Amino acid sequence: MLANEEVIDGRSERGGYPVLRMPLRQWMFRITAYAERLLSDLDLVDWPDSTRTMQAEWIGRSEGAEIDFEVPGFGILRVFTTRPDTLFGATYMVVAPEHPLVKAAIEGGGAGAAAVRDYAAASANRSDVDRQADTKQKTGVDTGLRAVNPATGEAIPVWTADYVLMGYGTGAIMAVPAHDERDFEFARAFGLPVRQVVEIAGVAFDGTAATSGHGVACNSGGPGLSIEGLDTTRAKVAVIEWLMKTGRGARRVNYKLRDWLFSRQRYWGEPFPIVYDESGRHYPVSERALPVLLPELADYKPIESDVPVPPLGKATAWVSTTAGEAGVDPAILPPGTPVRRETNTMPGWAGSCWYYLRYCDPANGSRMLSNEAERYWLQSQRKDGGMHAGGVDLYVGGAEHAVLHLLYARFWHKVLFDLGHVGTPEPFGKLFHQGMLTAYAYQREDGSLVAVDQVEERHGAHHERGGGPVTQVIAKMSKSLRNVINPDDVIAEYGADTFRLYEMSMGPLEASKPWNTRDIAGVHRFLQRVWRLAVDERTGGLLLARQADPAVERLLHRTVHKVTGDIDRLAFNTAIASMIELVNAATRPQEMKDPADGGLTHEQLERFVRLLAPFAPHAAEELWAKLGGSGFVVHAPWPIADPAMLVDDEVEIAVQVMGKVRARIMVPTKADAAQVESIALGHPDVLPHLAGKSPRKVIVVPGRMVNLVL
RNA sequence: GCCGGUGUGGCGGAACUGGCAGACGCGACGGAUUCAAAAUCCGUUUCCCCCUAAAGGAGUGCAGGUUCGAUUCCUGUCACCGGCACCA
Numbered sequence: 001m002l003a004n005e006e007v008i009d010g011r012s013e014r015g016g017y018p019v020l021r022m023p024l025r026q027w028m029f030r031i032t033a034y035a036e037r038l039l040s041d042l043d044l045v046d047w048p049d050s051t052r053t054m055q056a057e058w059i060g061r062s063e064g065a066e067i068d069f070e071v072p073g074f075g076i077l078r079v080f081t082t083r084p085d086t087l088f089g090a091t092y093m094v095v096a097p098e099h100p101l102v103k104a105a106i107e108g109g110g111a112g113a114a115a116v117r118d119y120a121a122a123s124a125n126r127s128d129v130d131r132q133a134d135t136k137q138k139t140g141v142d143t144g145l146r147a148v149n150p151a152t153g154e155a156i157p158v159w160t161a162d163y164v165l166m167g168y169g170t171g172a173i174m175a176v177p178a179h180d181e182r183d184f185e186f187a188r189a190f191g192l193p194v195r196q197v198v199e200i201a202g203v204a205f206d207g208t209a210a211t212s213g214h215g216v217a218c219n220s221g222g223p224g225l226s227i228e229g230l231d232t233t234r235a236k237v238a239v240i241e242w243l244m245k246t247g248r249g250a251r252r253v254n255y256k257l258r259d260w261l262f263s264r265q266r267y268w269g270e271p272f273p274i275v276y277d278e279s280g281r282h283y284p285v286s287e288r289a290l291p292v293l294l295p296e297l298a299d300y301k302p303i304e305s306d307v308p309v310p311p312l313g314k315a316t317a318w319v320s321t322t323a324g325e326a327g328v329d330p331a332i333l334p335p336g337t338p339v340r341r342e343t344n345t346m347p348g349w350a351g352s353c354w355y356y357l358r359y360c361d362p363a364n365g366s367r368m369l370s371n372e373a374e375r376y377w378l379q380s381q382r383k384d385g386g387m388h389a390g391g392v393d394l395y396v397g398g399a400e401h402a403v404l405h406l407l408y409a410r411f412w413h414k415v416l417f418d419l420g421h422v423g424t425p426e427p428f429g430k431l432f433h434q435g436m437l438t439a440y441a442y443q444r445e446d447g448s449l450v451a452v453d454q455v456e457e458r459h460g461a462h463h464e465r466g467g468g469p470v471t472q473v474i475a476k477m478s479k480s481l482r483n484v485i486n487p488d489d490v491i492a493e494y495g496a497d498t499f500r501l502y503e504m505s506m507g508p509l510e511a512s513k514p515w516n517t518r519d520i521a522g523v524h525r526f527l528q529r530v531w532r533l534a535v536d537e538r539t540g541g542l543l544l545a546r547q548a549d550p551a552v553e554r555l556l557h558r559t560v561h562k563v564t565g566d567i568d569r570l571a572f573n574t575a576i577a578s579m580i581e582l583v584n585a586a587t588r589p590q591e592m593k594d595p596a597d598g599g600l601t602h603e604q605l606e607r608f609v610r611l612l613a614p615f616a617p618h619a620a621e622e623l624w625a626k627l628g629g630s631g632f633v634v635h636a637p638w639p640i641a642d643p644a645m646l647v648d649d650e651v652e653i654a655v656q657v658m659g660k661v662r663a664r665i666m667v668p669t670k671a672d673a674a675q676v677e678s679i680a681l682g683h684p685d686v687l688p689h690l691a692g693k694s695p696r697k698v699i700v701v702p703g704r705m706v707n708l709v710l
Numbered sequence: 711g712c713c714g715g716u717g718u719g720g721c722g723g724a725a726c727u728g729g730c731a732g733a734c735g736c737g738a739c740g741g742a743u744u745c746a747a748a749a750u751c752c753g754u755u756u757c758c759c760c761c762u763a764a765a766g767g768a769g770u771g772c773a774g775g776u777u778c779g780a781u782u783c784c785u786g787u788c789a790c791c792g793g794c795a796c797c798a
Contacts, residue, residue: 182798185796654730696778
């Protein structure tokens with residue numbers, strides 16, 4: 001059994017075997033029952049807009065109506081439409097090739113029955129992927145059946161075409177070619193009538209293209225109903241009211257979201273706690289007997305047979321058992337009843353949908369997690385004082401999980417919430433997507449890529465070994481380009497602290513960034529500088545400043561402030577930059593004879609090491625121990641910056657004349673606008689640009705700049 | 711096609727609310743130290759003009775706009791990345 005993406009041109013991707021479609025009985029989750037809540041509760045979480053939008057589009061809510069059309073020779077054909085107001089423009093119908101009406105048409109044996117049968121058979125053998133691939137050319141056949149348009153009373157043809165999908169709505173549509181691009185293309189391809197029923201302001205209808213959008217109904221009067229002249233919103237309401245009154249339809253909301261297929265035909269997965277009796281009825285395994293464990297199998301390769309059998313089918317003794325042995329409640333089924341176990345297994349989602357809950361209470365033998373553990377780990381206040389709607393405070397994960405894992409986990413969490421097992425409606429309060437690390441690769445002039453080990457650098461330019469010049473480009477890491485980085489190698493050469501620090505310093509956490517091995521030296525040198533700042537490399541003893549340098553002390557407070565704020569906003573790269581600045585400023589010059597004349601004091605080092613700990617934990621703990629700190633530095637309180645140390649007595653500000661910087665002046669921090677203005681106006685570098693005139697306007701931004709407008 | 715994101719030195723990036731563009735790192739160049747090299751330390755490093763410096767000019771994908779002032783806001787446009795793609 002294959003997944004859709006493993007089928008290429010109707011054959012298996014591996015081996016090229018022919019692929020057969022076959023309906024199977026499988027376990028599904030009714031996630032569609034939660035569609036509305038999964039959509040509306042997106043308002044409760046602090047997630048990236050792009051991800052919330054993707055989920056909303058995936059759920060795909062649309063409002064409209066269900067309309068019943070009478071089809072003599074078949075019965076009632078029900079369609080879903082978002083534009084009930086265009087009912088008068090429905091000049092034909094289309095059903096999906098899998099629709100029951102198609103079978104009825106074939107069995108009816110009309111003139112075109114053979115063509116209908118061939119078309120339906122051809123569609124069945126094409127995968128959905130293929131059917132959606134060629135959207136340019138519409139195909140279809142007339143079923144020969146006729147439907148009655150309830151608004152006009154006209155008999156209109158019913159076609160079948162694969163542009164209508166069985167899996168959405170009712171698998172049938174009323175086609176309004178004048179106002180739907182897809183229907184228009186189909187009508188044009190098969191010469192079906194087009195009738196305008198909406199006038200859109202500023203968009204003329206000339207019969208060469210569909211016009212869609214909000215407008216006013218026209219050509220929309222019939223024996224029982226007229227919506228002539230109503231705007232689209234009112235026309236929809238009027239049609240729906242008429243449909244309800246006459247028993248022909250109703251308001252209806254539809255979702256693109258489908259139910260969730262949860263069966264897999266693999267060995268490695270949780271078995272379903274389900275058994276079947278001899279007549280094929282299914283029964284649950286009782287809670288007491290859970291979990292159902294996988295039986296040991298010497299060989300879990302697939303089974304060859306005409307009817308698909310999952311690998312668990314090989315465990316014959318396990319599969320064929322009794323109700324009592326399998327753990328079915330005797331009240332449901334007598335213990336001696338022979339039963340067969342379900343042989344499908346669950347997909348990986350069965351674990352990924354709730355692991356974050358179990359992590360909070362992993363040793364609990366009686367419950368998934370206790371209320372106390374949930375309260376401690378998963379129920380917290382947001383910064384604005386409100387409660388997080390979702391348990392996990394901050395969930396960092398790739399954007400590739402935007403619609404699958406993150407939607408499925410929300411669904412499970414809501415089910416658990418409804419059953420009273422968790423106290424929040426959402427699993428993840430704040431979501432952050434980290435970027436993907438990419439790598440450099442090289443490109444020939446024709447655009448083809450070259451593996452990195454085939455490229456050498458000459459005079460600052462890159463050349464293919466034995467070939468022409470190549471340009472450096474950014475690509476995904478891949479085996480074929482030989483630009484994959486193995487963390488173990490980097491750690492072996494530079495250590496885990498350097499590796500961690502490098503990844504944190506590369507750039508914004510959310511951005512995709514290229515790995516550049518050459519740059520690792522920079523953060524490695526920083527760690528070495530930190531070490532030498534505190535430790536005499538020859539003796540291993542501490543190197544401490546006799547007394548704190550006031551400028552360094554100020555900078556340390558600034559660094560504490562900066563790093564604290566940067567960690568809050570996950571800007572680790574700039575936090576590291578500020579620590580580098582501090583260490584550079586505190587580093588003793590080479591010519592300094594007595595180490596006690598420079599560097600940091602014992603107390604200053606203690607503060608700095610606490611800042612460093614989250615970034616380079618091993619080095620920080622080592623330094624902490626050398627400094628004689630108690631316990632581990634990770635448990636030490638976070639340093640606090642003194643706000644008074646964050647402001648200087650004087651600041652340098654720029655003086656602009658007509659928006660161009662002409663001078664930089666030092667002014668007292670507390671100086672008012674008038675003082676700053678007079679200092680600026682008297683500056684020798686400014687005077688020539690004023691050309692003797694006095695400024696028409698002076699803008700002073702305290703602590704930042706002055707702009708003189710002539 | 712539709713939706714979203716990103717474009718800043720040779721390279722990775724910084725500039726948090728419209729206020730000094732290029733923090734920090736890499737690389738490169740120059741110097742100190744060394745018998746020498748590695749390591750280390752110091753300095754220079756957006757581009758143009760210029761022997762150099764001073765001074766000047768240009769500059770955040772491109773073209774406009776708003777503003778005293780735009781990497782930041784608005785309009786248009788190009789490129790790249792991601793998602794969706796007959797959902798009636």
